[in-house]
Amino acid sequence: MINLPQKFLEDMKEILGEEYDDFLKSYKDRKTTGLRINNLKISVEDFLNMGLFNLTPISWCKEGFYYDDEEVRPGKNPLHEAGVYYLQEPSAMAVVPNLDIKEGDKVLDICAAPGGKSTYIASKLNGSGLLVSNEINNIRVKALGENIERFGAKNVIITNSSARELEKIFKGYFDKIIIDAPCSGEGMFRKDEGAIKDWTYDKVLECRSIQEELLDRAYNMLNTEGILVYSTCTFAKEENEDVINNFLSKHEDIALLHMERLWPHKVKGEGHFVAKMKKNSKVESKLKMSKIKKLTNEIKDFKEFEKKFLNIKIEGNLELKGDNLYLAPNEYPSLKGIKVLRSGLHLGTLKKNRFEPSHALSHYLKKEDVKFVHNLKLDSKEAMDYLRGNILNTGESRGWVLVTVEGFPLGWGKESNGILKNHYPKGLRIKY
């Protein structure tokens, strides 16, 4: 049996009353594991038809499924590297549906790394609107960047700032904001023993003050009738109902639409809390938009690449930053004063007299968008070899080739003399 902190147990007894024993018993059950299908790459139906991982549906998320981590390893499957699904704790999948994402929405995810909620939002936006995915921690933001890239999303800006800095430029701008707040992590005790070791009651109070600050900043960035979703993976009342009630008492124009706890003795998932609110006052947003210079001659090598290797034209706001070419978001606010990891989709780099496509572009494209494709079987040694960074013997010399697994892009290779040189990024190569 897990050794749980005494003060935590006393607080749970007070909240749960008669249910306390059932709650304690749930610590004898195994943690739950889930994956969420990326509808930017495949429909739920087509994925299920592949017959993988012996999945069972998660009732609160139509793209979400349980798998048994003692039987299958979806994290060690090439389709994971291809961004076909995201591994996510099942209860955490209950949060994003509260945002009621509609195509065209402008959405802010304030605490986004490693990207569980942001990848879900991006798949719901389906390339439309704008997602600003922010993470304050400059190490965690890199994992966020990789996960969003793997999902193949466009119209996403990834920032590495505090909520205070974001608030300075985004006043009254967003239709939807999510705060998946840093918390004392009590809901993760069954999943992660480290969370038990790190827990103190002081941490609960410290998190509470950060959470209150984040809500205040979010309030100012919310548009008329904007939806604000607040979530934690903890049980402490101090970080959940108390924070929400305090916030509501400060803002008469905020209505609480829904508040819910997910308890491990009641649902098949870890502990979570979610509150959905709406701003009912009228807000005026006077945001400056970015100005993009029209590019012609500067990107002629990209245009040549496009003609020679793609079956489509990449249309939209092309922006050059140094040697790097981006497809900037259609809705592109000025980001002055904000630390930005990426604004839009990185298309590639202009080298001397040639264009080198980015890994992000390989995930954004579909196999039919590219002239030359080298497709690998899911259980082939070649697929693993490619992900390990090895060369492949293809017997052809076609130049840039999209390497796919079962038709889903993994990355680029460059073919000459019958050999495909591996362009799978060094930092992502698998070591098993």
Ligand SMILES: C[S@@+](CC[C@H](N)C(=O)[O-])C[C@H]1O[C@@H](n2cnc3c(N)ncnc32)[C@H](O)[C@@H]1O
């Ligand atoms: C619960 S995690 C977010 C998980 C993420 N939403 C997901 O679904 O993958 C909370 C995040 O808040 C960040 N954070 C910590 N302190 C913060 C602060 N003061 N302001 C904003 N974010 C903070 C942490 O670095 C962490 O990445």
